[in-house]
Amino acid sequence: MADDEMEDEKEYRWESGYEKTWEAIKEDDQGMLEASVADIILKAKRKRQLDRKQGSRLGMMRHMYLILDCSESMTNQDLKPTRFLCSIKLLEDFIEEFFYQNPISQLGVIITRNKRAEKITDLTGNPKKPIKDLQALQQTSFTGEPSLQNSLELALKTLKMLPAHASREILVIMGSLTTCDPGDIGETIQTVKADGIRCSVIGLAAELNVCKILAVNTGGEHGVVLDDKHFKEKLTAHIDPPPAATRLDAALVKMGFPHHALQASTTELSVAVCMCHADQPNENGRYTNPGYLCPQCFSKHCELPVECRSCGLTLVSAPHLARSYHYLFPIQQFQELENQQMQTNCYACQKRFTDVDKKVYNCGKCKKIFCVDCEIFIHESLHTCPGCATNTDLTMQKISNNKST
Amino acid sequence: MATDIEKSLLIIVLDINPMQKLIKQVITQVLSSTIVFANAHLMQRSNNILAFMSCHDHGAEFLYPKDDMPGVRQYDGQYEKFSQLEHTVRKQIHKIVGEMPMKHSNETLISGALSMGLCYITRLEREKYAGEKINSRMIVITGSVDSATQYMHYMNIFFTAQKMGIILDVCSLEHELTLLQQGCDLTGGNYLKLPQNNGKPNIPGLLQYLMWIFLPDPAIRSKLVLPPPVKVDYRAACFCHQELIDTGYVCSVCLSIFCKIRPICTTCHTMFKFAVPLAHKPKKRKKAIDMVQ
Ligand SMILES: [Zn+2]
Ligand SMILES: [Zn+2]
Ligand SMILES: [Zn+2]
Ligand SMILES: [Zn+2]
Numbered sequence: 001m002a003d004d005e006m007e008d009e010k011e012y013r014w015e016s017g018y019e020k021t022w023e024a025i026k027e028d029d030q031g032m033l034e035a036s037v038a039d040i041i042l043k044a045k046r047k048r049q050l051d052r053k054q055g056s057r058l059g060m061m062r063h064m065y066l067i068l069d070c071s072e073s074m075t076n077q078d079l080k081p082t083r084f085l086c087s088i089k090l091l092e093d094f095i096e097e098f099f100y101q102n103p104i105s106q107l108g109v110i111i112t113r114n115k116r117a118e119k120i121t122d123l124t125g126n127p128k129k130p131i132k133d134l135q136a137l138q139q140t141s142f143t144g145e146p147s148l149q150n151s152l153e154l155a156l157k158t159l160k161m162l163p164a165h166a167s168r169e170i171l172v173i174m175g176s177l178t179t180c181d182p183g184d185i186g187e188t189i190q191t192v193k194a195d196g197i198r199c200s201v202i203g204l205a206a207e208l209n210v211c212k213i214l215a216v217n218t219g220g221e222h223g224v225v226l227d228d229k230h231f232k233e234k235l236t237a238h239i240d241p242p243p244a245a246t247r248l249d250a251a252l253v254k255m256g257f258p259h260h261a262l263q264a265s266t267t268e269l270s271v272a273v274c275m276c277h278a279d280q281p282n283e284n285g286r287y288t289n290p291g292y293l294c295p296q297c298f299s300k301h302c303e304l305p306v307e308c309r310s311c312g313l314t315l316v317s318a319p320h321l322a323r324s325y326h327y328l329f330p331i332q333q334f335q336e337l338e339n340q341q342m343q344t345n346c347y348a349c350q351k352r353f354t355d356v357d358k359k360v361y362n363c364g365k366c367k368k369i370f371c372v373d374c375e376i377f378i379h380e381s382l383h384t385c386p387g388c389a390t391n392t393d394l395t396m397q398k399i400s401n402n403k404s405t
Numbered sequence: 406m407a408t409d410i411e412k413s414l415l416i417i418v419l420d421i422n423p424m425q426k427l428i429k430q431v432i433t434q435v436l437s438s439t440i441v442f443a444n445a446h447l448m449q450r451s452n453n454i455l456a457f458m459s460c461h462d463h464g465a466e467f468l469y470p471k472d473d474m475p476g477v478r479q480y481d482g483q484y485e486k487f488s489q490l491e492h493t494v495r496k497q498i499h500k501i502v503g504e505m506p507m508k509h510s511n512e513t514l515i516s517g518a519l520s521m522g523l524c525y526i527t528r529l530e531r532e533k534y535a536g537e538k539i540n541s542r543m544i545v546i547t548g549s550v551d552s553a554t555q556y557m558h559y560m561n562i563f564f565t566a567q568k569m570g571i572i573l574d575v576c577s578l579e580h581e582l583t584l585l586q587q588g589c590d591l592t593g594g595n596y597l598k599l600p601q602n603n604g605k606p607n608i609p610g611l612l613q614y615l616m617w618i619f620l621p622d623p624a625i626r627s628k629l630v631l632p633p634p635v636k637v638d639y640r641a642a643c644f645c646h647q648e649l650i651d652t653g654y655v656c657s658v659c660l661s662i663f664c665k666i667r668p669i670c671t672t673c674h675t676m677f678k679f680a681v682p683l684a685h686k687p688k689k690r691k692k693a694i695d696m697v698q
């Protein structure tokens with residue numbers, strides 16, 4: 001317990017920094033405080049980014065099961081409006097961001113209540129499905145106790161079937177302080193560990209020893225949230241892929257890159273039933289256009305990425321893969337410099353530097369100067385340095401590099 | 406209360422690389438059409454905002470708006486904002502072309518201009534008032550060929566734009582641009598390759614196409630009769646031969662794409678212990694819910 005408090009303190013140092021910096025907060029020309037508060041938040045963000053490990057081997061075909069406690073404890077109102085509603089809201093953002101950053105990964109949802117575990121979403125590559133299923137939960141009731149063991153066993157059933165090159169993860173959101181397990185959970189933890197599944201727990205109430213053991217044994221993270229902002233931070237930590245366990249086998253995976261099938265291209269395509277909607281009773285949407293044709297068996301799917309329903313080939317679009325390439329070729333950190341008016345404007349956003357901009361940022365490659373906001377935007381979202389992208393020599397250099405390899 | 410102020414931001418990226426065979430002959434015509442198009446956007450609503458960028462093989466730069474724009478004067482009764490835009494843009498393009506190094510390449514750094522454009526949009530988003538809404542889009546007008554070298558930059562830009570809800574329009578004067586086409590498709594923008602007239606691009610008609618296809622706000626576009634969507638090629642290029650393939654093998658560590666099974670990944674140097682296709686797990690058809698008691 002003492003350890004954990006230490007950890008929390010460490011985790012939240014920037015928050016305490018927040019309190020101490022009242023002296024640092026100054027009014028700007030218009031008598032507004034926002035600028036300097038924003039500055040502190042920016043600093044915290046930048047720190048998170050610097051902490052990010054770079055160049056580690058990434059098992060990017062992630063398979064994650066989200067285990068959500070739906071027991072009575074989730075109706076508690078210490079998170080607003082309730083623990084459950086707060087979790088749903090944050091999880092929606094999390095799922096969107098998870099698929100954005102890990103485009104060919106899969107995610108499933110398991111809920112637990114009344115001593116049972118129930119899979120509400122199978123592993124899927126489409127963010128809309130788990131979000132829809134989570135929202136539907138609002139209509140149901142939250143009763144009884146959760147069962148950690150049953151949930152783990154249920155997730156295990158699917159996860160252990162996956163090929164050896166896939167990285168497997170479980171993320172547990174636990175509101176209850178108890179878990180009702182039919183057998184020895186220690187054994188389950190050992191099995192989970194043996195299968196190389198990384199389990200992390202986010203507690204909403206207080207630390208549970210069994211959760212801590214689970215996380216420590218499987219190389220996951222364990223933490224208890226203090227408020228909704230902290231909860232969000234905790235979730236965000238799971239968006240970047242974990243450095244893959246070394247035992248993960250590398251493999252070449254066969255994938256299909258389907259063409260866009262438009263109505264105009266061939267007449268028979270327009271009547272092909274889309275496989276994703278084939279088992280739905282209502283006719284609407286079954287004959288949707290356009291779609292994507294599996295290059296192996298020519299069945300039609302309306303969204304990518306997807307695993308072909310009839311032949312099992314993973315279908316992705318090439319840009320989907322390209323979206324993760326920024327993990328392979330991350331742009332290096334910019335150098336922080338005192339603003340000495342060597343440049344009047346930010347190279348990227350054209351913002352004119354004023355006295356408020358104490359620090360400016362310098363890309364080591366193209367030597368361009370950026371403002372702090374652009375620096376963050378470039379590293380967190382864009383993953384392309386505008387300075388380097390507008391530099392002929394750096395572009396040409398890349399061509400010769402590509403040719404030499 | 407300023408609750409419902411909606412602004413429409415248009416960023417125009419004009420390719421002025423002198424290596425384009427076409428641009429050499431018709432740059433003045435293209436520039437004039439583009440400026441009229443820019444003014445038309447400003448004219449639609451007083452809330453509309455505009456940024457004008459140029460790009461070429463040595464970089465990209467913002468031409469308008471500028472911190473040090475010349476004072477507003479009226480020419481022939483023209484609206485001050487229009488003459489200011491035209492004057493600023495023309496003057497700077499003149500300066501840029503004059504200062505260009507002699508060595509040229511075909512590689513126009515469009516991705517660089519677009520990445521700066523995205524940073525600019527983010528800044529306006531940051532600086533806007535509460536309740537203000539900015540709908541942003543970018544249009545590229547270019548006569549250059551596709552550039553595979555900028556592939557990574559392009560993809561980063563397309564996905565960022567898609568996430569931010571920024572539309573990318575492309576008007577190609579001469580060539581078929583598969584890469585930028587993917588960007589239009591991903592972000593929901595329009596793509597147009599200028600139709601040919603007697604085997605030559607129909608430059609005199611450029612303005613009309615710009616006004617018809619690219620001027621209307623995205624919200625209105627669905628109601629207009631526009632050219633049919635192009636078939637976007639989403640096939641991948643293998644890393645080994647740069648050829649388009651529809652099934653390929655992907656390294657599970659770094660996602661490099663190869664057209665044949667190989668023992669080692671050339672990108673991340675991983676040895677593959679076994680090279681088998683992804684195990685096919687049969688899908689359960691029944692809708693029963695898995696339960697563990
Ligand atoms: Zn198939
Ligand atoms: Zn900036
Ligand atoms: Zn740079
Ligand atoms: Zn590789």
